[in-house]
Amino acid sequence: MQESEIWSAGRPTQPIAEAASLMERVLFEVKRVVVGQDVFLERMLIAILAQGHLLIEGVPGLAKTLTVNTLAKTIQGSFKRIQFTPDLLPADLVGTQIFNQKESEFSTVLGPVFTNLLLADEINRAPAKVQSALLEVMQERQVTIAGTSHKVPSPFLVMATQNPIETEGTYPLPEAQVDRFMMKVQIGYPSDSEEFVIVQRVIGDPIHVSPVASTEQLQALQAQSRQGYVDPALIEYAVRIVAATRDPKRSGLAELERFITFGASPRATIGLIEGARALGFLRGRAYVLPQDVVDLAFDVLRHRIVLSYEALAEGITADEIIRQILKAVPRPEKPLENHVQLP
Template identity: 50%
Template sequence: MNNIHAAPGARLEQALFEVKRVVVGQDPMVERMLVGLLARGHILVEGVPGVAKTLAVRTIADVFGGTFRRLQFTPDLMPGDIVGTRVWRPSTETFDTELGPIFGNLVLADEINRAPAKVQSALLEAMAEKQVSIGGRTFELPDPFLVLATQNPIETDGVYRLPEAQRDRFLLKIDVSHPTEVEEMAIVRQMGTSQPRAKNLFTPEEVVALQDAATDVFVHHAIEHYAVRLVMATRSPSHYRVPEIAGALEYGVSSRGTLGLVAASRALALLRGRDYVLPVDVADLAPDVLAHRLVLTFDAAAENVDARSLIETVVRTIVPPRLAPHESDAERVSA
């Protein structure tokens, strides 16, 4: 088995290269997906059809190993179709439990916004508690466990808006756009022949070791305070000198958003080859971690105000900390 703790940054760079060998372009999406995996956080990916959302998830599953499950959500889906159900066995006159496809290490919930409320509730328990309840019994989900959900923003028929409680359970929301002209040419050349397949580089145990390494990444208290101020600015905009966003916000980001921002920043730092977090890590991830947690006012929603632009305004306004290198190193050693 490879020594994960020796050089996690180098191994993650190798994994990133292997994913990009299959997925052309969409570098921010791929990077954020790996951040979610390392930070043990679920990911919501939104984009029009045909922008490699499903391909990226499947490729990451190939690279990081474990069991991969794909759930195609439809309006007639039932909770038992996902978590499992009890089945009567006439031969033994007993009920057996048939576990559903949610029991996988990496679960792709395709077009999640097509699922009705009961299915969303069942999925919420799995995402939040990493367990499901079937017939009065509780079943633990495998470790690692990650849900990558996709939704199509242009569909209006047969879709259900995700409730705020479930959106808050996603660590990151990634908005995916069309590729550039250069990337489109590369896609035509690559996909016009035989499509490449990524190699498996990790076992589930190694992925857990990488997640533990991300947890150990050092965060200076000034950077923690920076993350807190970014979140607090969405709750009290005038106090933090962003009064221009106050009229668009009904509720700011929850405390889960603060914890998620710090955890994701740790993962991004590890992915970038560092064992400490920089303010730029926090700033880069703030729109992806915080924007989908905002609750906009009715008027703002009617005017299609972009939640990401509100967070970007906050990031431009809140001044990041400036740490001397020796100060950061000394505190990291003492920690």
């Protein structure tokens, strides 16, 4: 058997290379509209394959809404955008029951969370009770209204944005909700050449996006991605990385203890492995390498490390702590030595 095939129930499914090619076509179609943001786009595809959620931090005007809307069109999925404001109510997100006077009974009206791609714009501008309304749907993929559960469509991805340069009128996200985001991606300004192309595309003829895949195909890719092989040594590697954020002294990083109030939860370890498996799938492999884990470590961990006041005072960032942890924790030497090829 070729290494590029995944087996399911004793029979090979479509080759990994063919599946990765489909995701590449989705990415190419999005990049016909969106200029740059390569890391952001790759993380979106990883989140879809691994069925996670994204927290995006970036200043206004960096095409966050355009990117998600374009991706929804390429996969023929539904897209909804919610502008979070201080007067937003939980019912505005998940839905509510309305009394029908003609029939003298209550009917359920589902909210905008019932979509494939949900953009929660400036999520930190709504109070905690509204932010918490997303907790159930992000974790359980369902909403409970008046004691009845309603499943959201599949695939389902929440992409929440927050503005790092404004703090007035904002509410910090509860730690329980932050932890439910698989990754936090930071978006920067485009380069001069990218900004030149952006202006050219805006003043030119509009670009029409063509559908590349269906939501059914995407669900099949999600299932296929989850069949990728993860060596136990890589799981141990991810556990050691996350454990170092809780007790740096065990990894020989006692000097970091004063900078960390709380480390990452077990969701970080799960997110590292799930994301790395999806990243290996995108790269055309049916197995995970240590580099896949390293490449996602910053995005998976940066929002889960609670910094101390001392770290904030000295300008120490979560990324700097993660960088030192990755240097201190040794990588597995032979992460695929237990990988048994099927005949």
